[in-house]
Amino acid sequence: MSIASEIVKLHSELPSTVKLVAVSKFHPASAVMEAYNAGQRVFGENRPQELFAKAKELPADIEWHFIGHLQTNKLKMVLPFASIVESVDSLHLLEAIDRWGRDNSKVVDVLLELHVAAEETKQGFDADEIRSIMFSPEPFANIRFRGLMGMATLTSDEHVIEADFGRIVSLFDELSARIGDSPKLTADFNLRSFGMTHDYGIAVRMGANIVRIGTLIFGARPAKI
Helix, strand or coil: CCHHHHHHHHHHHCCCCCEEEEECCCCCHHHHHHHHHCCCCEEEECCHHHHHHHHHHCCCCCEEEECCCCCHHHHHHHCCCEEEEEEECCHHHHHHHHHHHHHCCCCEEEEEEECCCCCCCCCCECHHHHHHHHCCCCCCCCEEEEEEECCCCCCCCHHHHHHHHHHHHHHHHHHHCCCCCCCCCCCCCCEEECCCCCCHHHHHHHCCCEEEECHHHHCCCCCCC
16 A cells, blocks of 8 residues: 555544554655645654754644654754654653753653563663652653653564553553642643554554554665665
């Protein structure tokens, strides 16, 4: 199927409450435009230089999500363009984003990445670290905490995937039940981003309201842009 037909199919298949992030990393601007012309407006990138270049070239109404590991020395390439950083995976990064926001008079939307997968190579906080951030005295006045993000173990075992996603949902529900108990927990804390090409169906069933789908839309990663 073509990029356009996959976009149309996904838009018809996904519930209206679920936002599709078309993961365009490593794919050229022409591929993004094919998806855009089919009605897609939300795209995910995981390399600062690539997001910076595409944001400069492509239509201004695209909503960019940064979904990769973000180094603090690359903030200026991402934060002016990204609608949200889905992949905040360390306190050091969170503090740097807050400083950038203060220096640039901007409040930055973020998701905290919860590490739930078996692979140690994946990034993210553990649940206690996220609880500590949300109830710490540090105000993070230039950050708006929108919710949680996570990636399941790379496996075909649906029970493992369900268990991983279940930990994201459980922590999200726990924190949501305490909205108002911390200045960081507001009604804007309402996003649950999990699920990719191989497991988005499970994710939607378990309550994700953002799914990040790349390979299904754009095909296998090209050798280079």
